[in-house]
Amino acid sequence: MNNPSKSKSGPPIVGVSKNIERVRELIEHVASTGLNTVVFGESGVGKEVVAQNLYQKSPRLGKPFIKINCAALPEGLLESELFGYERGAFTGAEQRKKGKFQLAHSGVLLLDEIGDMSLPLQAKLLHVLQSGGEFSPLGSEKDVKADTWVIAATNHDLKKDIEEGRFREDLYYRLNIIKIYLSPLRERPEDIPPLIDFYIKEYASMLNNRHIEKPGAKVIDRLCTYSWPGNVRELQNVLKRMLVLGDCGQIVEELFNSERIVSPTSGADDKLNHHASLSKILDLGGKNSPENQSFSLKTAKKNAVEMVEREIISHVLGKTDWNRSKASKILKISYKTLLYKISDLNIIPPEK
Amino acid sequence: MKKPFKLLIIDDAEEILTALTNFFSQKEYDVVSAANGLDGLKHIEAKDAAFDLIITDLVLPNISGVAIISIVKKKFPDTPVIAITGWGEHPESLAKEAHADYVLEKPFKLPELEQLVKKLLK
Ligand SMILES: Nc1ncnc2c1ncn2[C@@H]1O[C@H](COP(=O)(O)OP(=O)(O)OP(=O)(O)O)[C@@H](O)[C@H]1O
Ligand SMILES: [Mg+2]
Numbered sequence: 438m439n440n441p442s443k444s445k446s447g448p449p450i451v452g453v454s455k456n457i458e459r460v461r462e463l464i465e466h467v468a469s470t471g472l473n474t475v476v477f478g479e480s481g482v483g484k485e486v487v488a489q490n491l492y493q494k495s496p497r498l499g500k501p502f503i504k505i506n507c508a509a510l511p512e513g514l515l516e517s518e519l520f521g522y523e524r525g526a527f528t529g530a531e532q533r534k535k536g537k538f539q540l541a542h543s544g545v546l547l548l549d550e551i552g553d554m555s556l557p558l559q560a561k562l563l564h565v566l567q568s569g570g571e572f573s574p575l576g577s578e579k580d581v582k583a584d585t586w587v588i589a590a591t592n593h594d595l596k597k598d599i600e601e602g603r604f605r606e607d608l609y610y611r612l613n614i615i616k617i618y619l620s621p622l623r624e625r626p627e628d629i630p631p632l633i634d635f636y637i638k639e640y641a642s643m644l645n646n647r648h649i650e651k652p653g654a655k656v657i658d659r660l661c662t663y664s665w666p667g668n669v670r671e672l673q674n675v676l677k678r679m680l681v682l683g684d685c686g687q688i689v690e691e692l693f694n695s696e697r698i699v700s701p702t703s704g705a706d707d708k709l710n711h712h713a714s715l716s717k718i719l720d721l722g723g724k725n726s727p728e729n730q731s732f733s734l735k736t737a738k739k740n741a742v743e744m745v746e747r748e749i750i751s752h753v754l755g756k757t758d759w760n761r762s763k764a765s766k767i768l769k770i771s772y773k774t775l776l777y778k779i780s781d782l783n784i785i786p787p788e789k
Numbered sequence: 790m791k792k793p794f795k796l797l798i799i800d801d802a803e804e805i806l807t808a809l810t811n812f813f814s815q816k817e818y819d820v821v822s823a824a825n826g827l828d829g830l831k832h833i834e835a836k837d838a839a840f841d842l843i844i845t846d847l848v849l850p851n852i853s854g855v856a857i858i859s860i861v862k863k864k865f866p867d868t869p870v871i872a873i874t875g876w877g878e879h880p881e882s883l884a885k886e887a888h889a890d891y892v893l894e895k896p897f898k899l900p901e902l903e904q905l906v907k908k909l910l911k
Contacts, residue, residue, distance in 0.1 A: 459851075463827055463852070470859070472856050472859060472860075610855075613853065614853050614855050615853065
């Protein structure tokens, strides 16, 4: 059900709640301004849809719409993705590469998960925004100037991140010229029936309208009382399951059962203590603890991936006596990528 | 009688908005008020708006005061805008970049603001 050609245009913003109506109105009024914007809201509430709608209603429609996820890449890689580099900027930079900031010139750059950007990169971004879009790619003497509309999205409470020293206050004000907040789906249950309606039609046509069991009034009523931790994305998944599997009643039951299991219980901690690595990934008690407001599965996943990568790369480097070219062949990654990973994962060579 | 000057005042702090609105209404200004940026912008974009001067707080829900200043200065470059800003917030430099005519820090005295308004309306 992934239609890449649709990724830019995206769906309309469906909903009848006060929050959604206000958001639609806000978009109408600000889409033509090109002023820095931040879209706030939990995971799956529709932040990207809002960004796409801003773009579609703006004079920048038809120009590039470029998205970059600030949580998915290690710091150094994110920097070179954003701002590009010159040939020879570092070992392995065989070709010059344009940054996304420049590729989005005259269009939109969506900085997804801006709350996960590292402080040094925040400083660089601030600098670029202050100078009206001027920056120099890594290893380049010359400045590039890009007229890029920056829209950021986050599920963090950035105010709290500022208090805790994880987000720059000056960058916050610089980005937050327009602020769009999407409330969680559980706080606007009146949007659930129209969303169901919209997506059932959409999916039914993808399934060539072959005979499908649609959720009835009773099922829809129950769906309106569910807590939707995954918001609209979770609703979509439930609807897809219903259309493909039928038996809507059963699926609703399972949904409410899973809700009970996921909610925190007192015994959960004990079980987790048996998994030292798991608690490390979860950063239990730390800033990405699931008990914490700012917890995100993405960050946990990123931590897990980094941990595994660090283990394996260190192991291979040990075996090859830190011969990086050999190690990169064993790991089946490019030499350049290996260098990046060594520096980003902070893998330290043994003392000679 | 001369037509009174028309002011738009935007602030999300109710006490301040009420105080400013009452003060300038008593001084015979024609005052329109808004408690957030979007409502303010709607007044600005209304057909017969024609404000002589705009006073806006900087930190506002949805559309910030900085955005209001940028939008006004683009559409109505001759309309003066005064930005008022709270303590401990640092978007003054943004307001200046957006070409606010004056940035006034809270707390201020109402007559001080009125002097400023008079000066800018000349
Ligand atoms: N109001 C809405 N109307 C129609 N579709 C919606 C709406 N809100 C969200 N969706 C759909 O739900 C899915 C998730 O939305 P989206 O990707 O915009 O969420 P997000 O807030 O960016 O999530 P994340 O934080 O995980 O990146 C998308 O397929 C989107 O099209
Ligand atoms: Mg998203």
